[in-house]
Amino acid sequence: MLSLDQVDIIPFPNIHIKLDTGLHRLGISVNDVPILINKLSANSHRIHVKSIYSHFMGIYTSGLDDMARHQADLFVTSAVTIEKALGYSVMKHLCNSGATIRYPDFHLDMVRIGCGLYGIWPVQPKVEFQTCVASLVAPIIRLEWVCENDTVGYVQHRLNRSSLIGVLCIGYVDGLRRHLNNGEGRVWIYGYRVPILSISMDMTMIDLTDVTEQVNINDQVEIFGEHIPLEQMARWCQMVSHELIAGLGQRVKRIFVAEEYAN
Incomplete structure (x- = not known):
């Protein structure tokens, strides 16, 4: 939250908001979304939100599917709430390489293909186009x-x-x-x-x-x-x-x- 109070040095900064939906590594807690909205409203004249995103805490086995869906629901609900408060559309993204394969319903506006770009997928089964380029x-x-x-x-x-x-x-x-x-x-x-x-x-x-x-x-x-x-x-x-x-x-x-x- 403090970084929103330190953007005076940038004339009209574009910002990307990370929401913490359960990984508890980085991001703004979904419980603090009302506080975030107040700060965004107070700074709306000098900042523009480009995207809202989060990161799954586990997508490697079917035993984590319920948790992943809970995270996705938290994210979508929170992101839509922020978007409505802003009054304009914002890009939303959630899926890394593994989630891109396992959860097509969560692709939203874009996906984040990292190791998957090189044919390295952290989950099974392999996809048809998967060819590992590394040796x-x-x-x-x-x-x-x-x-x-x-x-x-x-x-x-x-x-x-x-x-x-x-x-x-x-x-x-x-x-x-x-x-x-x-x-x-x-x-x-x-x-x-x-x-x-x-x-x-x-x-x-x-x-x-x-x-x-x-x-x-x-x-x-x-x-x-x-x-x-x-x-x-x-x-x-x-x-x-x-x-x-x-x-x-x-x-x-x-x-x-x-x-x-x-x-």
């Missing part, structure tokens, strides 16, 4: 045959056979999670999903024994992408897909490919 690869920097019963990495993964171990130039400082040390995680090379044996700060160790193709230093290994879906890697890491993407470190080189070259 992550890392080079092999060392190859070594290790004897049966020897151990690999800090987690001391014991080998049950003589194994070809590859070391990748990527680690948890780059955004991988040490949950992958549990042996469930896989990466892809030459048509094979091979197990992750150990992840350290800068390096990851994988088992290449079953790969029949000749594997060489500097060969690229897919962490996620066409053959290892991002959603699958995120599940192995015990997180959601956009959390994994957001956690990729600054050392990871980003390469942007124009659409005409993508194929």
Whole structure:
């Protein structure tokens, strides 16, 4: 509310009003809408409301549908009340990527597609047009045959056979999670999903024994992408897909490919 009292320095500012409908992170409580309307009325000569918006507190499972609908009802009721007091139409928006898929009735005037713009959706099922545009690869920097019963990495993964171990130039400082040390995680090379044996700060160790193709230093290994879906890697890491993407470190080189070259 205080910011409305500090707009004198802007001749005729456009403002966007966020309503707190349950997330309790940012925004004006719907209980304070009458106070807000009074302040807007007192400043109507020098401000213009461009939009009113809110954010769902949970849209990932059907168990949260009732809460989401309650939030939507609170938002629409409050936004319409503000709009009537203003005397002019205001853009209203509520849905992020996940809510855009799950709640088409709540699209209102526009939707906020964030990670969904890149084919990364936090909810299932996937939509028909969903294609994840992101992939992550890392080079092999060392190859070594290790004897049966020897151990690999800090987690001391014991080998049950003589194994070809590859070391990748990527680690948890780059955004991988040490949950992958549990042996469930896989990466892809030459048509094979091979197990992750150990992840350290800068390096990851994988088992290449079953790969029949000749594997060489500097060969690229897919962490996620066409053959290892991002959603699958995120599940192995015990997180959601956009959390994994957001956690990729600054050392990871980003390469942007124009659409005409993508194929």
